[in-house]
Amino acid sequence: MRDGMVENRGAGHWFTHIGLTIGVLVIFFPIWLAFVASTVSQPEIVSPPMPLLPGDQFFENYRKALVSGVNAPVALMLANSLVMAVGIAVGKIVISLLSAFAIVYFRFPGRRLFFWLIFLTLMLPVEVRIVPTYEVVASFGMLNSYSGLIFPLIASATATFLFRQFFMTVPDELAEAARVDGARPMRFFWDILLPMSRTNIAALFVILFIYGWNQYLWPLLITTDPSMNTIVMGIKQMFPSGDDVADWPVIMATSILAMLPPVIVVVSMQKLFIRGLVDSEK
Amino acid sequence: MATLTITDVKKTFGKTDVIHGVSIDVAEGEFIVIVGPSGCGKSTLLRMVAGLETVTSGEITIDGRRMNDVEPMDRNIAMVFQNYALYPHMSVFDNMAYGLKIAGTPKAEIAERVAQAAQMLQLEPYMGRKPRELSGGQRQRVAMGRAIVRKPSVFLFDEPLSNLDAKLRVQMRLEIKELQKRLGITSLYVTHDQVEAMTLADRMIVMNAGRADQIGAPLEVYANPATEFVAGFIGSPATNFLAAETLGRSGVARIGVRPENASLVAPDQGLANGTLLFAEALGAETLLHLRLTGGEMFTLRQDGTAPVPAEGETCGIGWDRVRELWFDHGGNRVRQAG
Ligand SMILES: Nc1ncnc2c1ncn2[C@@H]1O[C@H](COP(=O)(O)OP(=O)(O)OP(=O)(O)O)[C@@H](O)[C@H]1O
Numbered sequence: 001m002r003d004g005m006v007e008n009r010g011a012g013h014w015f016t017h018i019g020l021t022i023g024v025l026v027i028f029f030p031i032w033l034a035f036v037a038s039t040v041s042q043p044e045i046v047s048p049p050m051p052l053l054p055g056d057q058f059f060e061n062y063r064k065a066l067v068s069g070v071n072a073p074v075a076l077m078l079a080n081s082l083v084m085a086v087g088i089a090v091g092k093i094v095i096s097l098l099s100a101f102a103i104v105y106f107r108f109p110g111r112r113l114f115f116w117l118i119f120l121t122l123m124l125p126v127e128v129r130i131v132p133t134y135e136v137v138a139s140f141g142m143l144n145s146y147s148g149l150i151f152p153l154i155a156s157a158t159a160t161f162l163f164r165q166f167f168m169t170v171p172d173e174l175a176e177a178a179r180v181d182g183a184r185p186m187r188f189f190w191d192i193l194l195p196m197s198r199t200n201i202a203a204l205f206v207i208l209f210i211y212g213w214n215q216y217l218w219p220l221l222i223t224t225d226p227s228m229n230t231i232v233m234g235i236k237q238m239f240p241s242g243d244d245v246a247d248w249p250v251i252m253a254t255s256i257l258a259m260l261p262p263v264i265v266v267v268s269m270q271k272l273f274i275r276g277l278v279d280s281e282k
Numbered sequence: 283m284a285t286l287t288i289t290d291v292k293k294t295f296g297k298t299d300v301i302h303g304v305s306i307d308v309a310e311g312e313f314i315v316i317v318g319p320s321g322c323g324k325s326t327l328l329r330m331v332a333g334l335e336t337v338t339s340g341e342i343t344i345d346g347r348r349m350n351d352v353e354p355m356d357r358n359i360a361m362v363f364q365n366y367a368l369y370p371h372m373s374v375f376d377n378m379a380y381g382l383k384i385a386g387t388p389k390a391e392i393a394e395r396v397a398q399a400a401q402m403l404q405l406e407p408y409m410g411r412k413p414r415e416l417s418g419g420q421r422q423r424v425a426m427g428r429a430i431v432r433k434p435s436v437f438l439f440d441e442p443l444s445n446l447d448a449k450l451r452v453q454m455r456l457e458i459k460e461l462q463k464r465l466g467i468t469s470l471y472v473t474h475d476q477v478e479a480m481t482l483a484d485r486m487i488v489m490n491a492g493r494a495d496q497i498g499a500p501l502e503v504y505a506n507p508a509t510e511f512v513a514g515f516i517g518s519p520a521t522n523f524l525a526a527e528t529l530g531r532s533g534v535a536r537i538g539v540r541p542e543n544a545s546l547v548a549p550d551q552g553l554a555n556g557t558l559l560f561a562e563a564l565g566a567e568t569l570l571h572l573r574l575t576g577g578e579m580f581t582l583r584q585d586g587t588a589p590v591p592a593e594g595e596t597c598g599i600g601w602d603r604v605r606e607l608w609f610d611h612g613g614n615r616v617r618q619a620g
């Protein structure tokens with residue numbers, strides 16, 4: 001009986017693992033193909049069947065992508081994307097932390113009104129307000145600039161809402177204790193609320209970084225200068241128009257490079273996440 | 283060390299009056315306990331002294347300085363909260379040092395003062411820990427430590443022991459008393475536990491629905507309650523109140539008899555008769571719950587060694603009439619002549 005149970009569990013265990021492995025392989029296969037394509041030469045790709053094992057052009061293709069690219073060097077596009085993604089993530093976090101702090105801890109006229117106004121913007125995705133936003137950005141002369149890439153996307157109702165909910169779970173006594181200890185509001189925010197929110201901040205940073213990194217439509221609209229291209233839109237720009245020949249190995253190398261930063265962010269932040277989940281702060 | 287005066291302080295939340303005018307002069311180093319049932323406004327009064335709640339009218343002064351519009355940090359007070367309110371992400375040391383750090387105290391002095399407090403509270407082995415790694419009693423001590431390192435002129439406590447188990451509560455009660463005596467810091471302490479109030483207080487304020495019914499030394503309040511409410515609230519088990527006419531008296535409305543002042547006598551030999559409903563033997567003492575012939579309940583406390591009648595038996599109850607507490611229709615005390 002006991003043995004049977006162990007055996008059963010063992011078998012289930014194996015099935016689970018086999019299932020998961022197949023799933024991983026299925027998901028990973030296109031990425032593998034992209035990687036393979038980024039390590040071979042153009043003729044090898046276009047002549048079927050496509051190779052399944054990496055070729056010997058790895059350094060050549062990546063060097064070419066990073067340094068010259070198709071329209072703009074990929075290194076430059078990566079840097080642009082990084083600035084945009086970090087700018088959006090940090091900006092969103094800072095702004096929403098501050099607005100949540102204001103909404104939760106201060107009684108000012110129109111507090112509820114402001115909260116609902118922020119909440120309302122949740123219902124308007126970028127795509128809906130893209131034309132007026134473009135107008136505004138253009139008239140401020142922010143086309144082809146980092147500020148144009150970042151600022152229109154920087155307010156975040158979701159993050160504000162999230163921090164508001166978190167702040168409301170922080171006991172009032174804590175704010176009062178800090179007040180008695182002599183902490184003025186910003187000091188309390190900085191010394192107490194912020195450190196207590198750090199796992200929430202880490203989680204949000206991951207989500208928002210990827211959100212920023214994957215922006216496509218907005219950068220496509222406002223960056224006409226190739227040197228301001230971000231990588232996600234840049235990949236699309238590399239596709240040939242008309243009769244040009246696509247340099248597939250370089251495009252694939254670019255795709256692989258475009259994936260790396262989000263992966264790094266997720267993996268490095270994941271540790272902080274899990275630590276935050278394991279030792280609860282309250 | 284400082285004097286604290288509260289002069290006709292009132293508090294209104296929106297349209298509801300919560301504190302109806304409380305006044306007290308607290309001497310230097312005095313330990314004042316504010317006691318009363320839940321919702322009577324104890325915390326509100328304390329929080330007004332702390333500056334966490336605005337004062338609707340009246341005046342609060344510390345060392346003669348008007349405090350009504352002074353920020354909590356500038357009142358030179360320290361407060362111990364019911365749930366300790368320790369900063370969860372800071373170590374014990376940082377928790378205790380935080381106030382000093384904000385005040386810009388030099389590092390060496392902070393270290394010295396925190397170490398001193400830690401030693402006083404036996405917290406030395408825990409200085410590097412986070413609050414969540416401490417037991418309830420230790421957290422309580424850290425909260426105390428955070429208060430004493432600042433060398434405040436007034437200590438404020440809001441039910442600091444209510445989250446501890448009974449045994450620890452007794453121990454911490456003694457520690458608080460001892461510490462307060464040693465430091466000689468004027469203290470205001472809120473509790474709804476009358477044992478805490480009796481044991482800690484130099485003087486206590488018995489609050490009833492936003493009013494200070496009586497202010498006095500514990501034994502004075504016990505022996506001479508000013509109102510029916512105070513007589514019922516202070517003393518355990520609670521005072522028995524009998525309608526005066528059932529005892530054939532006039533001139534007063536109700537008569538209070540403390541359970542410890544009454545004793546069993548033979549039927550019809552005492553001042554009242556009752557049937558025993560049940561007896562609670564607590565060892566050192568026995569509580570007898572009787573129903574009087576008029577239908578009222580009466581609790582009587584006798585020595586644990588005294589004989590206990592059978593349940594359902596009719597007994598006489600006697601007491602010393604001099605120790606009766608008389609009250610008029612408004613619940614105020616009527617002094618016995620002579
Ligand atoms: N911010 C507030 N707004 C409105 N009413 C309040 C507020 N704070 C307290 N009250 C009311 O004031 C009264 C006194 O409250 P308080 O907290 O002082 O009671 P307490 O004596 O400390 O009771 P407990 O022993 O339960 O802590 C209560 O009836 C409460 O509902």
Ligand SMILES: [Mg+2]
Nearest residue numbers: 324325326441
């Ligand atoms: Mg209270």
